[in-house]
Amino acid sequence: MKLGEGVEAAIHCAAMLAGVDGAATMPGAAMAEAFGLSPSYLLKHLNQLAASGVLESVPGPAGGYRLARPAERITLLDIVLAVEGREPAFRCGEIRQRGPVRLDASAYVKPCGINAAMLKAERAYRTALAEARLSDIVAAYQSDADPRSFAANCAFVVRHQRPQKVQPSKSER
Amino acid sequence: MKLGEGVEAAIHCAAMLAGVDGAATMPGAAMAEAFGLSPSYLLKHLNQLAASGVLESVPGPAGGYRLARPAERITLLDIVLAVEGREPAFRCGEIRQRGPVRLDASAYVKPCGINAAMLKAERAYRTALAEARLSDIVAAYQSDADPRSFAANCAFVVRHQRPQKVQPSKSER
Ligand code: FES
Ligand code: FES
Numbered sequence: 001m002k003l004g005e006g007v008e009a010a011i012h013c014a015a016m017l018a019g020v021d022g023a024a025t026m027p028g029a030a031m032a033e034a035f036g037l038s039p040s041y042l043l044k045h046l047n048q049l050a051a052s053g054v055l056e057s058v059p060g061p062a063g064g065y066r067l068a069r070p071a072e073r074i075t076l077l078d079i080v081l082a083v084e085g086r087e088p089a090f091r092c093g094e095i096r097q098r099g100p101v102r103l104d105a106s107a108y109v110k111p112c113g114i115n116a117a118m119l120k121a122e123r124a125y126r127t128a129l130a131e132a133r134l135s136d137i138v139a140a141y142q143s144d145a146d147p148r149s150f151a152a153n154c155a156f157v158v159r160h161q162r163p164q165k166v167q168p169s170k171s172e173r
Numbered sequence: 174m175k176l177g178e179g180v181e182a183a184i185h186c187a188a189m190l191a192g193v194d195g196a197a198t199m200p201g202a203a204m205a206e207a208f209g210l211s212p213s214y215l216l217k218h219l220n221q222l223a224a225s226g227v228l229e230s231v232p233g234p235a236g237g238y239r240l241a242r243p244a245e246r247i248t249l250l251d252i253v254l255a256v257e258g259r260e261p262a263f264r265c266g267e268i269r270q271r272g273p274v275r276l277d278a279s280a281y282v283k284p285c286g287i288n289a290a291m292l293k294a295e296r297a298y299r300t301a302l303a304e305a306r307l308s309d310i311v312a313a314y315q316s317d318a319d320p321r322s323f324a325a326n327c328a329f330v331v332r333h334q335r336p337q338k339v340q341p342s343k344s345e346r
Contacts, residue, residue, distance in 0.1 A: 115181075
C-alpha cells in the first residue's frame with residue numbers, strides 16, 4: 001500500500017496557504033520553490049485540490065491559489081481524497097465468483113465478508129484523517145516546529161503572497 | 174491509494190486454508206483454480222505469506238500450503254503486511270527541508286507534524302486490521318454466506334486437500 005508522493009506536497013501547500021493574509025493568493029511556482037518540487041508536478045496536485053474544492057484558483061496577474069474555505073473546515077481527508085481519488089484502497093474483484101463451480105448470481109447478493117472487513121478498516125483510516133483539521137496541523141506547527149523554520153516559512157509567505165484588490169468574492173457578496 | 178490485487182487473493186486463500194483438516198495441505202494450483210487466478214500470480218503471493226510466517230509451505234508429493242498457526246492467531250493485518258510490505262502508505266520525503274532557505278539539520282530534529290498526523294491515521298487502519306482475525310472472517314462466512322456457496326467451497330476443499338502422513342512437525346516434537 002502506497003500513497004502517491006503528491007499527498008505530502010498537497011498537505012504542505014495547504015498548510016502554507018493557511019498562512020496568507022486574508023484573500024491573498026500564492027502562485028504555484030512559489031510553492032514549488034518552497035518545497036524543491038518541479039512546478040508542473042506541483043500544479044497537477046494544486047489543480048486536483050482546486051477541482052475538489054479545497055483550494056480556489058485565481059487567474060490573472062495577482063493570481064495563484066488560496067484556501068477555498070477556512071482551515072478549520074479542511075481536513076486531511078479532504079486533501080488525501082482530492083489527490084488520491086475517492087475509491088477505497090481495497091478493491092474487491094469478486095474473485096469468490098470466479099471459481100470452477102458457477103453458482104447463479106443470487107448466491108452472491110450479500111457482499112463478501114472479506115471485502116466488508118477491509119472496508120471497515122478503511123473507514124477507521126478515513127475517520128482519523130477526517131479528525132485532523134488543517135487548522136490543527138498549522139497550530140501544531142506553530143507551537144512545535146523549530147522557531148527558525150517557522151520564521152523562515154512566515155518570511156517566505158510574506159514575500160510571495162499576492163494581495164488582492166478589495167473585491168469581495170462571490171460568497172461574501 | 175491502492176492496495177495490490179494480491180491482497181484479495183491472499184485473504185481468500187488463507188480463509189480457504191482455515192478449512193482444511195488438521196495438517197492437510199492444499200496445492201497452490203487448486204487455490205488458483207478456485208479463484209480463477211493464474212497459478213504463477215497466486216504462487217507469488219502464497220510465497221509472500223509463507224515468507225512472513227502466515228502460511229507454511231510443505232514440499233513433496235503431498236505438498237502444498239497450510240496455515241502456519243491457528244486462524245485465531247492470524248489477522249488481516251498479518252496478511253496485508255505480508256503482501257504489501259511493512260512500510261507505511263504515507264512516506265515523508267522531508268520536503269520541508271528542500272526549500273530555498275537552508276536551515277541546519279538541528280531545525281528538523283522533531284518529525285514533521287504532517288507526517289505524524291498521517292502516521293496516526295495509519296495506526297488506526299492497522300489497529301482495525303489487527304482486530305479482524307482470520308477465524309472471525311471464516312465464522313462470518315459460515316454464518317452469513319449463501320449456503321450453496323458455503324457448501325461448494327467445503328466440497329472444493331475436501332476434494333483438493335492433501336492429508337499428511339502422521340509425522341509431527343518440528344514444533345510438536
Ligand atoms: S470476493 Fe472480493 S473480497 Fe471476497
Ligand atoms: S516534511 Fe514530510 S510530511 Fe512534512
